[in-house]
Amino acid sequence: MDKRNQLITDLSEYMDIRYYENDDGSLTVTTGRGYVLVTGSDYYELSYDDGAIRWESSGGANRDITDTITGGKMGGWLDMRDETIPEYEADLNELAKSLIWEVNRVHTQGAGTERFTNVTGSYAVTNSAAALDSSGLDFQDKIVDGSFQIWIYDSNGNVVGSAVSVNIDADVTSLNNVVTSINSQAGGNLTASVNSAGKLVIQALSGCTFAFANDTSGALAALGINTFFVGSSPTDHDYARFIDVNSVIEQNKGFIAAAKADSSTGVIASGDNSNALDMTDLPYTIVDMTRYHYERGTSTPSQESVSGTMEDYLHGLVGSVGIKSQSVSRSREYTEVIVNQLEESRDNISAVSIDEEMTNIIKYQHAYTAAAKLISTGDEMFRTLLELK
Amino acid sequence: MRVANKTMYDNIRINLERVTDEMVKASNVVSSGKRINKLSDDPIGLVTVLNLRSSLENVQQLERNISMGKSWLRAGESALTQVNGILTDTKALCVEMANSTKGASERANAAVQVDGYLRQILALANTQVGGRYIFSGTNTSTAPFRFDDENSPTQAIYLGNHTPFSIRIGKGVDVEVGRDGEDIFGSGTTGIFKTLIDLKTALENNDVSGIQDAIGQLDMHLDTIGDVISDAGIKETQLEVKNSIIQELKLNYQERKSELEDADIAEAVMDLTAKQTAYKAALASSAKVMQLSLVDYL
Numbered sequence: 001m002d003k004r005n006q007l008i009t010d011l012s013e014y015m016d017i018r019y020y021e022n023d024d025g026s027l028t029v030t031t032g033r034g035y036v037l038v039t040g041s042d043y044y045e046l047s048y049d050d051g052a053i054r055w056e057s058s059g060g061a062n063r064d065i066t067d068t069i070t071g072g073k074m075g076g077w078l079d080m081r082d083e084t085i086p087e088y089e090a091d092l093n094e095l096a097k098s099l100i101w102e103v104n105r106v107h108t109q110g111a112g113t114e115r116f117t118n119v120t121g122s123y124a125v126t127n128s129a130a131a132l133d134s135s136g137l138d139f140q141d142k143i144v145d146g147s148f149q150i151w152i153y154d155s156n157g158n159v160v161g162s163a164v165s166v167n168i169d170a171d172v173t174s175l176n177n178v179v180t181s182i183n184s185q186a187g188g189n190l191t192a193s194v195n196s197a198g199k200l201v202i203q204a205l206s207g208c209t210f211a212f213a214n215d216t217s218g219a220l221a222a223l224g225i226n227t228f229f230v231g232s233s234p235t236d237h238d239y240a241r242f243i244d245v246n247s248v249i250e251q252n253k254g255f256i257a258a259a260k261a262d263s264s265t266g267v268i269a270s271g272d273n274s275n276a277l278d279m280t281d282l283p284y285t286i287v288d289m290t291r292y293h294y295e296r297g298t299s300t301p302s303q304e305s306v307s308g309t310m311e312d313y314l315h316g317l318v319g320s321v322g323i324k325s326q327s328v329s330r331s332r333e334y335t336e337v338i339v340n341q342l343e344e345s346r347d348n349i350s351a352v353s354i355d356e357e358m359t360n361i362i363k364y365q366h367a368y369t370a371a372a373k374l375i376s377t378g379d380e381m382f383r384t385l386l387e388l389k
Numbered sequence: 390m391r392v393a394n395k396t397m398y399d400n401i402r403i404n405l406e407r408v409t410d411e412m413v414k415a416s417n418v419v420s421s422g423k424r425i426n427k428l429s430d431d432p433i434g435l436v437t438v439l440n441l442r443s444s445l446e447n448v449q450q451l452e453r454n455i456s457m458g459k460s461w462l463r464a465g466e467s468a469l470t471q472v473n474g475i476l477t478d479t480k481a482l483c484v485e486m487a488n489s490t491k492g493a494s495e496r497a498n499a500a501v502q503v504d505g506y507l508r509q510i511l512a513l514a515n516t517q518v519g520g521r522y523i524f525s526g527t528n529t530s531t532a533p534f535r536f537d538d539e540n541s542p543t544q545a546i547y548l549g550n551h552t553p554f555s556i557r558i559g560k561g562v563d564v565e566v567g568r569d570g571e572d573i574f575g576s577g578t579t580g581i582f583k584t585l586i587d588l589k590t591a592l593e594n595n596d597v598s599g600i601q602d603a604i605g606q607l608d609m610h611l612d613t614i615g616d617v618i619s620d621a622g623i624k625e626t627q628l629e630v631k632n633s634i635i636q637e638l639k640l641n642y643q644e645r646k647s648e649l650e651d652a653d654i655a656e657a658v659m660d661l662t663a664k665q666t667a668y669k670a671a672l673a674s675s676a677k678v679m680q681l682s683l684v685d686y687l
Binding site (some may be wrong): 259267269270271272273274277280281283284311314315316318319320321322323325326328329340343344347348349350351352353354355356358359362 | 390391392393394395396399400403427428429430431432433435436439440443447521525526527528529530531550552554555557560561563567682683684687
């Protein structure tokens with residue numbers, strides 16, 4: 001009996017269960033939602049397969065009962081795995097995504113002290129003939145109608161001709177159109193192409209260099225050209241994992257775009273800090289972001305749009321982790337008190353008090369002594385009687 | 390009430406655990422000097438602390454910007470003050486040389502002196518701070534002025550641009566601390582260089598009316614330079630004012646951050662002592678109670 005109770009107690013530490021005793025004294029144990037685990041001498045096994053907990057019925061069919069487990073250690077682990085961690089992961093990812101886009105959007109407007117001789121985009125299209133806003137770029141939905149410029153410089157650093165101006169009509173212009181537009185205007189000083197990975201490549205010829213300016217369309221940031229950050233996300237949650245400084249900048253700090261090419265002459269002044277000053281406004285820029293909320297058992301998280309600075313978003317995230325952790329430790333304290341109280345009540349009835357047992361021993365010892373005394377008295381009486389002659 | 394031995398031991402363990410936990414927390418507060426050691430200690434306070442931290446960093450950056458701006462303005466002011474002195478000397482020389490008692494050879498000597506002044510002003514116009522030319526606009530890596538002919542200049546050429554270098558001293562507030570050199574010194578056929586070059590030629594040619602023309606020109610340039618110097622002074626004051634505001638802000642942020650984040654050490658130590666006493670008392674009473682049993686008395 002005690003051993004069986006102990007096993008039930010052990011099991012209930014892992015998950016929420018119910019049990020009742022049958023007429024014949026055997027037990028039936030079910031999960032909190034009523035899936036039978038043990039009844040009499042029959043049992044049904046739980047198994048773990050590919051992230052799901054499965055219950056196997058007598059027919060051999062099995063059923064995913066992951067989301068019905070709410071209590072015990074397993075319930076806690078599942079809450080952690082399917083609610084808490086994905087939520088923070090999604091929020092951090094959202095922050096990284098916004099950081100990449102907002103910083104790159106400003107950075108692509110500028111030029112560094114170094115100019116490009118060749119550049120390869122960091123984001124790939126899946127279809128170079130499709131309009132940019134549906135071409136498979138990570139940030140395709142951020143591209144708007146507009147244009148960007150490319151200035152070309154000769155080997156002495158003097159501006160060649162006027163700027164190559166590429167017009168973007170987000171739902172019409174394809175990457176192939178961009179390539180054609182650059183090649184037709186560059187007068188043989190630049191060649192643009194799409195490489196096998198689907199990224200835009202621009203190469204300067206005959207000792208020329210080039211720089212970018214005035215991107216009103218967001219196309220450069222979306223193609224990953226002249227950006228500060230790189231970070232692509234094959235699934236939707238990998239921006240926080242893959243965010244990195246563009247290797248072009250890592251190798252040569254001269255590509256940090258602190259300056260802007262003059263919009264009419266294309267000249268880049270070495271001490272120009274106008275783009276850097278624009279960048280310093282970024283902490284105050286209001287950005288539309290999304291906060292995610294995961295609930296076990298629902299396939300897609302609920303989303304809440306928030307507007308604020310990226311810093312606000314981060315602080316909100318940190319605060320919510322703190323509040324959650326605080327409330328968890330409070331409810332843990334509370335639950336511990338309850339558990340202790342219940343254990344105490346149970347033990348006060350079922351567990352042993354040495355004092356009580358010792359008292360009982362003495363008590364029964366005395367009773368035994370008294371009974372023995374009765375026997376010896378009786379014996380004496382018989383002996384006396386039998387000695388009468 | 391019936392109390393099982395297990396209950397008694399469990400209670401002792403739970404109470405000791407609780408008191409130890411509290412003691413460790415109190416000791417953490419004392420040893421770190423911080424009231425908030427974990428996110429969960431005070432989430433709301435921590436978010437405020439984070440905001441204050443980033444405001445502080447922002448303010449410290451502005452402080453660095455201002456200190457850089459001040460060194461640029463001072464360098465500019467000192468260069469221009471020297472130019473002002475040279476122009477005043479030149480004017481005095483002109484007045485002297487315009488006098489009809491001066492002869493061709495004296496004027497030729499004065500021409501050599503003016504040539505020296507010309508080169509001094511060129512050097513001042515090419516003043517650098519930390520390797521950057523301050524009169525070059527934003528073209529700070531290029532010396533703003535050079536003569537068309539190093540030995541016998543006929544005019545100065547400006548190589549900078551027309552966007553003065555500016556620094557940020559607050560949200561959306563930029564202050565121009567560099568200068569468009571051409572605005573001050575002129576280039577080609579106008580400006581300070583041209584006046585001095587013409588003066589030099591007039592002195593060499595013993596041309597009194599040319600010398601008199603130069604006096605009028607010099608007065609004009611002195612006005613320009615004076616205006617620029619006073620403008621630099623105004624900007625410097627602006628930076629000073631901003632700097633003192635920033636210092637106050639910084640102090641204010643630091644105080645608020647400290648109030649939220651730092652532990653009151655006296656209070657924290659008292660708390661730790663109290664917790665230690667409680668722990669000792671719990672240990673002593675537990676040890677005594679655990680020893681007692683009816684078994685010992687039989």
